Amino acid sequence: MSFGTVAIIGLGLQGGSIGLAVQEHLPGTQTTGYDLSPAHRARAAERALVHRVCETPAEAVENADLVIFCVPPGVMGLAAEQVRDALPARALVSDVGSSKQAISKALGEALPDHMVIPAHPVAGTENSGPDAGFAHLFRNRWCIVTPAARTDLVKLSELVGFWEALGANVEIMTPEHHDLVLAVTSHVPHLIAYTIVGTASDLEDVTQGEVIKYSAGGFRDFTRIAASDPTMWRDVFLSNKEAVLTMLQRFTEDLTALQRAIRVGDGQALFDQFTRTRAIRRSIIEEGQDDSRPDFGRGDHEAGVDAAE
Ligand SMILES: NC(=O)c1ccc[n+]([C@@H]2O[C@H](COP(=O)([O-])OP(=O)(O)OC[C@H]3O[C@@H](n4cnc5c(N)ncnc54)[C@H](O)[C@@H]3O)[C@@H](O)[C@H]2O)c1
Ligand SMILES: O=C(O)C(=O)C[C@]1(C(=O)O)C=C[C@@H](O)C=C1
Numbered sequence: 001m002s003f004g005t006v007a008i009i010g011l012g013l014q015g016g017s018i019g020l021a022v023q024e025h026l027p028g029t030q031t032t033g034y035d036l037s038p039a040h041r042a043r044a045a046e047r048a049l050v051h052r053v054c055e056t057p058a059e060a061v062e063n064a065d066l067v068i069f070c071v072p073p074g075v076m077g078l079a080a081e082q083v084r085d086a087l088p089a090r091a092l093v094s095d096v097g098s099s100k101q102a103i104s105k106a107l108g109e110a111l112p113d114h115m116v117i118p119a120h121p122v123a124g125t126e127n128s129g130p131d132a133g134f135a136h137l138f139r140n141r142w143c144i145v146t147p148a149a150r151t152d153l154v155k156l157s158e159l160v161g162f163w164e165a166l167g168a169n170v171e172i173m174t175p176e177h178h179d180l181v182l183a184v185t186s187h188v189p190h191l192i193a194y195t196i197v198g199t200a201s202d203l204e205d206v207t208q209g210e211v212i213k214y215s216a217g218g219f220r221d222f223t224r225i226a227a228s229d230p231t232m233w234r235d236v237f238l239s240n241k242e243a244v245l246t247m248l249q250r251f252t253e254d255l256t257a258l259q260r261a262i263r264v265g266d267g268q269a270l271f272d273q274f275t276r277t278r279a280i281r282r283s284i285i286e287e288g289q290d291d292s293r294p295d296f297g298r299g300d301h302e303a304g305v306d307a308a309e
Contacts, residue, residue: 002026002162003092007064009057009079011035011044013124014096015070016133019050021166024135034060035130036071043130058086066162069095069107074235077106084111092155094119098182098232099240100146100175108148115152117159119145120178121168122186128229139167140288146175183243187236188251191244193225194233 006022008015011033019031033050034057035041045053054060061067061083071079076097087093093116097103104118123141125132143163147156160170173181200211200219215223237244261269 002029002165003065003158004028005030005032005063005065006162007031007061007067007083007091008033008050008070009035009060009067009083010070010072011040011049011053011130011133012070013128013132013137014121015068016044016047016049016130017135017137018068018070018096018133018166019044020133020135021138023048023051025165025167026162030063032060032064040130047130047133049130049133057082061087061091064088064091066092066094066159069093069097072229072232072235073097073099073103073239074231076103077110080107080110087111087114089113092117092159094159096121097239098186098236100144100178102239104146104148104175115155117145117147117151117156118175119143119159119163120182121163122182123168126224126227126229128232136167138163141168142171143168144171144173144178146173146178179240179243180246183240183247187240187244188247190225190228190233191237191248192251193222196222197226 006018006029008019008031011019012035015033015035019033022029022031030052031050032052032054033044034054035044041053041055044050057079064087067083067087069076069079076095080093091114093107093111093114095103095107095118097118098120100118100120104116107116107118121138121141121143123137123143125137145156145159145163156172160172163170196219200206201208203211211219258270258273260266261273
């Protein structure tokens with residue numbers, strides 16, 4: 001069974017993509033949406049990201065069977081408080097936030113009388129805002145659902161069915177394990193990209209022009225990641241602090257070992273490490289998870305940067 005009405009709070013990359021994907025895959029489901037930014041609401045209406053863009057959060061959720069919060073991690077609790085009085089008791093509450101322990105807590109505290117089942121589609125791009133959404137974002141991507149121990153299994157299977165209908169493969173995990181896994185596969189890699197691009201732009205002996213001119217290879221890939229939304233990523237690091245710091249400690253130790261191998265001329269250590277990591281890349285591609293295909297992040301609509309910029 002699918003949800004009759006889905007309300008989406010936050011009509012950016014994630015909210016817009018969910019709205020478009022629901023309209024494509026679940027034609028019997030009504031979608032409503034709200035965004036704090038009037039400019040984003042106007043653009044969401046122009047792009048028909050949902051059936052009805054509402055002027056208040058209360059109006060968006062008043063008939064909802066499922067509400068999905070698609071706002072930056074740091075304002076999940078606030079956005080949930082804003083719908084508390086209007087949200088029907090039957091409505092299931094979920095989200096798409098990139099960290100799970102802090103967000104689960106914030107949503108649970110803001111909506112204590114509702115069933116909350118947090119989720120995280122591991123699918124995105126460096127673009128944000130209502131121009132960035134596209135219907136096939138979730139196709140063949142993982143969506144991690146992190147239910148609490150007391151979660152209603154019927155509601156859980158409805159949410160799993162919802163994400164599968166949008167094309168995602170669903171995995172169930174505890175919020176704690178989610179935060180540890182994503183710290184190493186997503187959060188620390190973003191921190192590394194933000195750091196290396198910042199380092200390159202601060203150099204005294206290499207000009208900005210040279211950095212831009214010669215960034216055809218590896219550095220260019222880092223600049224894509226480092227162009228990701230500053231608000232969202234500030235909140236991700238602050239909301240997954242412990243796991244990120246744990247993984248950074250491990251990363252620093254491993255980096256120091258490679259640094260030493262370079263200093264002492266231990267070519268074998270470098271070769272062995274690079275051989276191991278090449279095998280990981282190849283197994284990702286074999287699993288069909290390679291997103292370096294040319295159309296990734298686009299679709300019918302050419303993904304753009306934040307419309308509010
Ligand atoms: N970008 C990614 O690659 C990605 C991937 C998976 C999950 N996520 C998660 O999805 C969530 C949304 O990210 P996004 O990439 O769609 O960001 P986005 O910036 O594209 O969209 C967020 C939208 O929320 C709106 N907003 C902010 N505060 C609000 C409020 N209080 N009420 C209503 N609207 C509000 C903003 O105006 C914006 O339009 C984040 O929690 C993020 O961690 C992002
Ligand atoms: O492909 C990208 O641009 C992304 O950064 C997507 C990505 C990731 O790190 O894999 C970013 C944040 C998420 O919460 C999920 C997906």
